[in-house]
Amino acid sequence: MLAACFLVGLLIHLVPGDPVEVMVAKMDAVSPEQIHAIREQLGLNAPPWEQSANYVWRVLHGDFGKTIFGREPVLEFLLSRLPNTFLLTICGTVLALAIGLPLGFLAAYHRGSWLDNLLMFISVLGVSVPAFWLGLVLLVTFSVHFQFIPVAGDGPASVILPAVTLGLVYSAIIARMTRSAMIEVLTEDFIRTARSKGLPERLVLMRHALKPGMIAVVTIAGLIFGYMMGGQVIVENVFSWNGIGRVAIHAMLQRDYPTIQGFIILFAAVIVTVSLLLDLVYMWIDPRIIKS
Amino acid sequence: MSDAMVQNSPETVQPVLSVRNLKVSFEGPKGRAVAVDNISFDVRPGEMLALVGESGCGKSTVALSLMKLLASPPAIIEGSVYVKGREIFNLSKEEISKVRGKEMAMIFQQPMTSLNPVLTIERQLTEGLMLHEGLTRKQARERARENLDLVGIPSANERLNQYPHQLSGGMRQRVMIAMAMSCKPSILIADEPTTALDVTTQAQILALMSGLQDEFGISTILITHDLGVVAETANRVAVMYAGRIVETATSNDLFSNPSHPYTRGLLGAVPRLDALLSGDDMPSRLREIPGNVPSAGPAVPGCPFAPRCDRVKDRCHTQRPTPVELAPGHIVSCWEYA
Numbered sequence: 315m316l317a318a319c320f321l322v323g324l325l326i327h328l329v330p331g332d333p334v335e336v337m338v339a340k341m342d343a344v345s346p347e348q349i350h351a352i353r354e355q356l357g358l359n360a361p362p363w364e365q366s367a368n369y370v371w372r373v374l375h376g377d378f379g380k381t382i383f384g385r386e387p388v389l390e391f392l393l394s395r396l397p398n399t400f401l402l403t404i405c406g407t408v409l410a411l412a413i414g415l416p417l418g419f420l421a422a423y424h425r426g427s428w429l430d431n432l433l434m435f436i437s438v439l440g441v442s443v444p445a446f447w448l449g450l451v452l453l454v455t456f457s458v459h460f461q462f463i464p465v466a467g468d469g470p471a472s473v474i475l476p477a478v479t480l481g482l483v484y485s486a487i488i489a490r491m492t493r494s495a496m497i498e499v500l501t502e503d504f505i506r507t508a509r510s511k512g513l514p515e516r517l518v519l520m521r522h523a524l525k526p527g528m529i530a531v532v533t534i535a536g537l538i539f540g541y542m543m544g545g546q547v548i549v550e551n552v553f554s555w556n557g558i559g560r561v562a563i564h565a566m567l568q569r570d571y572p573t574i575q576g577f578i579i580l581f582a583a584v585i586v587t588v589s590l591l592l593d594l595v596y597m598w599i600d601p602r603i604i605k606s
Numbered sequence: 607m608s609d610a611m612v613q614n615s616p617e618t619v620q621p622v623l624s625v626r627n628l629k630v631s632f633e634g635p636k637g638r639a640v641a642v643d644n645i646s647f648d649v650r651p652g653e654m655l656a657l658v659g660e661s662g663c664g665k666s667t668v669a670l671s672l673m674k675l676l677a678s679p680p681a682i683i684e685g686s687v688y689v690k691g692r693e694i695f696n697l698s699k700e701e702i703s704k705v706r707g708k709e710m711a712m713i714f715q716q717p718m719t720s721l722n723p724v725l726t727i728e729r730q731l732t733e734g735l736m737l738h739e740g741l742t743r744k745q746a747r748e749r750a751r752e753n754l755d756l757v758g759i760p761s762a763n764e765r766l767n768q769y770p771h772q773l774s775g776g777m778r779q780r781v782m783i784a785m786a787m788s789c790k791p792s793i794l795i796a797d798e799p800t801t802a803l804d805v806t807t808q809a810q811i812l813a814l815m816s817g818l819q820d821e822f823g824i825s826t827i828l829i830t831h832d833l834g835v836v837a838e839t840a841n842r843v844a845v846m847y848a849g850r851i852v853e854t855a856t857s858n859d860l861f862s863n864p865s866h867p868y869t870r871g872l873l874g875a876v877p878r879l880d881a882l883l884s885g886d887d888m889p890s891r892l893r894e895i896p897g898n899v900p901s902a903g904p905a906v907p908g909c910p911f912a913p914r915c916d917r918v919k920d921r922c923h924t925q926r927p928t929p930v931e932l933a934p935g936h937i938v939s940c941w942e943y944a
Contacts, residue, residue, distance in 0.1 A: 368761055451733070503719040510673055510714075511734040511785070512707030521733070525724045601769040 319373060322578045323366025332358055333382045333569045362487055369575060378579075379572035381565075388576035394559060396580075399557035402476055402550070403542040409481025410488050411535060417485070418492025420532075423519065424426060425497055433489065440486025449479040449552040476553040480546060484538050488531065495530040497525045525599055532595050540588040544581045620691060621648035622792050622825045623710075626762055628662070628685035630671050638795035640905040643849040644685075649793065654826040656836040657870075659846035660899050663802045663808070666715075668846075669797045672902075673712055674702050690792065708738040708922065711786035715798040717778035721770035727754075738789045755786040757814060766792045776807035787818060790944045793901055794819075800835060812839050824860075832874050837861060842935070845869050848900050848910035855936040865938045867915045871895035909941065917942055 334352050357368065372379060378389040421433040452475050499505065500523055508522040509515075511551050543558075550559040558577065565573035597603050630642040642664040648653065649655050657665045667718060670676045671683050674695070687694050689709050707870060714720040730754065732746035741749065752884050770778055779799060786794055796815065800808035819826050828840055833887040836843055836857060843860045843869065845853040853866040864870045874893040879896035897914040909915070912922040922941055930943040 503714060504722040505715055506675055507712075507714060507720045507782075507785075508722065509675055510706055512703045512705070512738060513733060514703055514737075517737075518735070521729075521894075522722050524724070526722070526785040602723060602771045 320366050320370050321577065322575055323369050323571075324362050326569075326574060327365075327438075334358065344401065346434040350367060350549055362518060369572075373575075376388055378576045381573045382570045383568055388572045390575070392561065392576050392580055395556060395558045395561050398555060399546070399550075399559065401544060402421055402546065402555060402557055403479070403539060405473055406480030406484065406542055406546075407478035407539045410484035410538065413481060413485035414488025415492050415531065419496055419519075419524075421489065421493045422496030423491075430493075434493070437486040437489045440482060441490075443483065444548075445479055445483050445546075446454050446548045446552050448482060449549055451478065452479055453552065470564065472553070472555075476546070476549050476555050479549055480542060480590060484542075487538070491530050491534045492527070494554075495527045496523060499527040502514065502526070526597055529596065532599065534590065536588055536592040536595075540585045541586045541589070594595035610721055619650055621650050621688075622690060623649040624688040625668075625672065625733070626688070627688045628668065628687070629683070630667050630672065631678065631682045632680050633682065634680075638682075639903055641681075641786050641849055642671065643840075643910075644903050645846075645849070645851045646685075647844055647851060647854065649790075649825045649827060651825055652819070652823040653841045654816065654828055654839060655802060655829045656830060656840035656843045657846060658830060658836055658843055659831065660831060662709060662899050662901065663846045664849040665831075665846050666797050669712065669795050669829050671828065672708060672795060675712075692867065695877050704738070707734045707791070708789050709791055710793045710795065711791040713779070713782050713786050713794065713796040713797045713799045714743070717775055717802060717849070720782060721778055723770055725769070726766065727768055727770065727773075727781055727803075731766070732780070732879060734788050749788065750784070753788050754781070756818070757781075758789070758891060759784070775803055775809065779803060779807075779811055782809055783811070783814065783818070784796075787822075787824075790822060790824070792825060795829070797829045797924055798831070799828075801830075815839065818927065838871075844873070850910060850939070852911065852940070853936075853938045855933075861937045863936070864934075865936070865943065866911075866940050867942070868895070868911045909939075910912055 333356070334349055350359070352388050360368070380386060381388055381391055384391075389590065396414075398411060417433050417437075423428045443465065449528070456475060505518060505522055508518045513522075546555075547563050548561040549555070550557045551563065554560075558580070561573065562577045564570075565577065622847055624646075625648070626646050627644050628642055628646070629644050631638050632641045644864065645668070647655070656667060659665050667676065667681075672682070672687055674683075676683060683695070685695070689705060698706070721727075721738070728747060728750060731750035732741075732743065735741050735746040735749050736743065736852050750766060751762045754765055759765055759777060759780050765773070765781075770781070772876065773781065777803075783799075794815075800811050801814065803811060811836060815826065815828075818824065827837070832835060840857050842854065844851045844855050845860070845866065845867050850927050852866070853860070855863075855865075860869065861873070871893070874897070875895065879912075896916055900913075906912075908921070908923045908925055909927050913917050915922065919941060925941075927939045927941045928944055929937050929939045930935050
């Protein structure tokens with residue numbers, strides 16, 4: 315993680331321009347001396363590797379620095395936005411699972427039928443539709459036209475549209491994953507054993523097929539969750555959702571180095587946490603893992 | 607073929623299982639492939655019938671279609687199967703579920719993959735009992751424990767809480783047997799139950815199966831390619847070749863007087879210790895049957911073994927041989943005897 319942190323620090327400098335340029339672009343009559351002074355003050359005159367190494371050193375001591383624009387402590391600034399993203403991610407993942415799992419299951423069970431073909435056709439559409447387009451369509455339909463739901467804001471009602479957008483887009487992926495995982499499980503010998511015991515088809519599916527089939531689905535759901543936690547740059551922007559994704563995109567546009575680096579570290583931490591949680595879920599699903 | 611076999615049965619006891627004109631085919635890109643070609647047989651109460659044949663002769667297909675466990679489509683299953691006189695192929699899905707596990711149970715070839723890896727042994731042993739006999743969870747667990755004792759699994763109580771991966775292959779096959787036996791079915795179908803196990807375990811499992819068969823009077827269909835297994839355990843043998851039954855006899859008759867050229871070929875390919883000891887006209891090497899088992903294709907009009915047979919005549923290629931009873935209960939489908 316530290317190595318990642320150091321590398322990101324270097325890579326940022328590959329992008330032309332720096333925060334001071336962005337800052338002074340909006341002001342008139344700034345002398346080169348003043349610019350140099352600001353850079354000196356922010357430590358931007360040192361070579362990139364030195365800046366990056368210094369940053370890693372400070373992070374090791376728990377100091378994530380301050381944002382260049384606003385001079386707020388980076389960590390607190392990011393953490394204040396995290397709950398919003400977290401809420402959106404939870405709602406989006408739950409929706410994606412709620413839509414994707416049953417449909418994928420249905421498609422697998424009726425493999426090769428018209429229902430399977432129809433569902434998979436829809437899921438191709440779902441995967442290909444850009445999130446911003448879907449978001450805008452939903453926004454125009456429900457907020458502008460019917461005025462059901464507020465256009466933007468942080469209230470509980472305004473989470474609906476972004477969550478639906480994310481849920482729809484990712485449910486397509488989850489449906490496809492569920493379908494292929496379930497098709498594989500349904501050809502397993504133990505499914506035949508379960509049928510040979512005279513279990514009704516419902517029990518064969520719910521008790522014998524679902525749990526082993528979930529292993530692959532849990533993996534992809536975990537990845538999606540982590541990815542969404544990294545900020546839904548597009549969706550958060552379309553719905554003016556004050557999450558971490560918007561912060562990240564602003565920081566990048568303004569070359570706000572400490573914020574970008576802080577975001578990367580936070581993102582990495584989230585991914586690590588998610589994969590730890592995933593391992594726990596695997597253990598619960600698959601008893602073979604505990605042994606080895 | 608079917609009628610001859612039924613009428614000539616030496617006993618008049620009602621068979622537990624009667625299979626009539628069972629035909630299983632698969633619709634493929636090259637037309638219809640016939641895997642099981644019009645076979646009929648009976649299983650009498652308490653007997654063990656071995657279904658013997660090479661890989662690909664359709665014996666597992668017979669087993670699975672008896673339980674209606676073949677996915678259909680693609681399989682096309684014709685004919686009728688009577689369990690204690692009741693036809694089961696016309697039953698609805700719900701009704702056939704009540705036959706499976708209760709009247710007819712099955713043991714599979716691969717104990718490694720036939721148990722669900724994510725469910726406890728208890729769960730897998732009790733669900734049939736709770737379903738078919740309406741037991742409570744506690745009662746079912748008690749019965750499951752008894753069943754594990756019955757199949758010789760030590761410390762049954764602990765085993766119940768374990769998962770399949772914590773058991774050895776032999777233990778898993780014992781669990782499979784306990785599972786199949788749990789509702790005391792009338793018919794047990796064992797599809798190559800010992801193939802995946804090592805030799806010592808094989809012997810134990812076979813001993814266990816014949817013990818249970820004697821104790822509870824369960825009729826067993828043992829599907830195997832291993833003639834040694836047949837000689838040790840089965841009462842009667844049906845030899846299958848390319849989807850047909852070519853010879854049926856008691857085990858003793860079959861081994862002392864193999865009559866179909868294919869059966870003779872099979873037995874000739876088995877190493878025998880007694881021939882070695884007596885030393886009389888011992889062949890220097892084992893005989894093999896020339897050629898290969900035909901892959902499933904369209905049904906042949908004549909005898910399927912004709913291309914490999916050393917006594918082939920013209921009509922073997924064109925006419926299907928009619929079954930002939932050589933001795934009571936010893937039936938052969940070969941033009942040599944007609």
